[in-house]
Amino acid sequence: MDNRPIGVFDSGLGGLTVLKEINKYLENEDTIYFGDTARVPYGPRSKETIIKYTFQAINFLITKNVKAIVIACNTATARALSEARIQFTIPIVGVIEPGAKTASEYTKNNIVGVIGTAGTISSKAYVKAINRRNPDIKVIAKACPLFVPLVEEGWANKEISSVAAHMYLDELVEQGVDSIVLGCTHYPILKRTIGEAVGMDVKLINPAKETALYLKKILEENNMETQSTIKGKCQYYVSDINEQFEEVASEFLKREIEGLKKVEIHKY
Ligand code: DGL
Numbered sequence: 001m002d003n004r005p006i007g008v009f010d011s012g013l014g015g016l017t018v019l020k021e022i023n024k025y026l027e028n029e030d031t032i033y034f035g036d037t038a039r040v041p042y043g044p045r046s047k048e049t050i051i052k053y054t055f056q057a058i059n060f061l062i063t064k065n066v067k068a069i070v071i072a073c074n075t076a077t078a079r080a081l082s083e084a085r086i087q088f089t090i091p092i093v094g095v096i097e098p099g100a101k102t103a104s105e106y107t108k109n110n111i112v113g114v115i116g117t118a119g120t121i122s123s124k125a126y127v128k129a130i131n132r133r134n135p136d137i138k139v140i141a142k143a144c145p146l147f148v149p150l151v152e153e154g155w156a157n158k159e160i161s162s163v164a165a166h167m168y169l170d171e172l173v174e175q176g177v178d179s180i181v182l183g184c185t186h187y188p189i190l191k192r193t194i195g196e197a198v199g200m201d202v203k204l205i206n207p208a209k210e211t212a213l214y215l216k217k218i219l220e221e222n223n224m225e226t227q228s229t230i231k232g233k234c235q236y237y238v239s240d241i242n243e244q245f246e247e248v249a250s251e252f253l254k255r256e257i258e259g260l261k262k263v264e265i266h267k268y
Pocket of ligand 1: 011076
């Protein structure tokens with residue numbers, strides 16, 4: 001048994017989509033969220049830079065005495081998860097394997113779309129993870145670099161997002177995908193807009209739920225679950241405080257973001 005909190009991080013708001021599922025499936029666990037808002041987006045950055053940012057986020061969360069870390073960012077998972085697991089001894093969970101598992105179990109016609117940042121798509125991490133499970137699945141991967149800034153700007157449900165969704169996704173629908181993995185943790189915030197663009201016949205797969213269930217399994221296997229019987233609390237940290245974070249985060253989580261603190265992440 002271990003009552004310490006779980007550390008969760010992303011480049012910005014996106015990881016909240018994973019935090020929400022952790023709060024749902026591991027409801028008594030305390031959490032510490034870090035959004036690297038001063039350096040978002042991670043998508044276009046080099047592997048080397050993402051590794052540096054990821055290690056800094058993990059070092060910071062370790063100073064907060066966390067018992068496990070969730071890299072709630074596909075780009076950081078694709079670019080830095082293996083390196084982080086070598087560097088640190090703390091259990092670290094990423095989002096790509098859980099997303100690949102859900103997609104390969106769901107698809108009926110074996111044509112799966114994967115959308116993500118330029119970094120995630122060019123790493124081919126999803127294609128490899130899905131084809132390791134089932135080599136017969138055709139994976140059509142597409143980078144959608146405008147989606148992250150649209151979410152961070154609080155424009156997820158505006159027309160401009162709908163136009164971008166059609167421009168990026170019409171070709172996936174034309175190629176017959178029966179499902180699309182939301183391979184960036186920001187994208188579930190755009191779920192309604194993306195869903196309207198691709199239509200009801202295409203299932204949108206959010207890896208967050210499977211990630212939370214995987215984390216639960218890891219904690220159980222290592223006898224690290226909390227003993228608390230009350231609902232867990234979350235502390236929020238960002239590397240730059242801006243109005244949108246609190247606004248979009250409270251709207252998405254349907255609760256107030258209390259006590260948001262700034263962290264000088266480059267010092268870690
Ligand atoms: N939310 C992140 C992801 O899952 C990162 C987006 C970004 O910063 O470009 O990839």
